[in-house]
Amino acid sequence: MEMNKVIKQNLVDQVLVQLQSMIQSEKYHLGDKLPTETELMKLLDVGRSTIREAIKTLVYMGLVEVRQGDGTYIRSFKVEEDPLETKLLKADGQEMNEVIQILDIQISGLAAQRRTEKDLEKIARHLEKRNQYLSEGNIPKYLHSDLDFHYAICEASHNSVLIDVYSSIHHLFNQMLDVLVQDEKDYYRENNEVHKNLYLAIANQNPEEAKMWAEVNIKLRNTPSI
Known part of the structure; x- marks a missing residue:
């Protein structure tokens, strides 16, 4: 052609x-x-x-x-029609960032209230993989595991609507990571302790502390590297 x-x-x-x-x-x-x-x-x-x-x-x-x-x-000759993903695709960076901030904080609080032992095992498993890939220097797999960690927290909220919304975001971000070259930044290592504390807050069923650590992670993520 x-x-x-x-x-x-x-x-x-x-x-x-x-x-x-x-x-x-x-x-x-x-x-x-x-x-x-x-x-x-x-x-x-x-x-x-x-x-x-x-x-x-x-x-x-x-x-x-x-x-x-x-x-x-x-993969296909026909465009997949998902109204939510279409809307997310058209959203600018600031809009997406605001949505994710609101979701991450509130979802973390709900997860701390509602998580089961099975939920906690899944979150812990993704946290372990996340840390393992980072220690190996495998940044692409580390980033995918980080997304899976946060998605597992969302699933622990046991809110089907939130899970559907977060699922669309999770799917788009996973696809994005397969396309874009990722720059290794210092905060990848700096926020390990933050993620550990977020997990512990959920494990200890402390909603306010879970929301606090989710907010700390967001602020760290949005702080430009020098």
């Missing part, structure tokens, strides 16, 4: 349109591998970050999946 170089305006949107057309052309079948980032950069005359943003959106739409160290593969 012939592709056209794009003009320097709304680059991500233009690249997204062309990639969708390419995926849905007769040239490709389900499970086929897309050209590499470098090849797409040359074909479209755009930078790596533009390609990655477009691929990230395609992942959200359910059209492709990114396999770490392998490439990007066609």
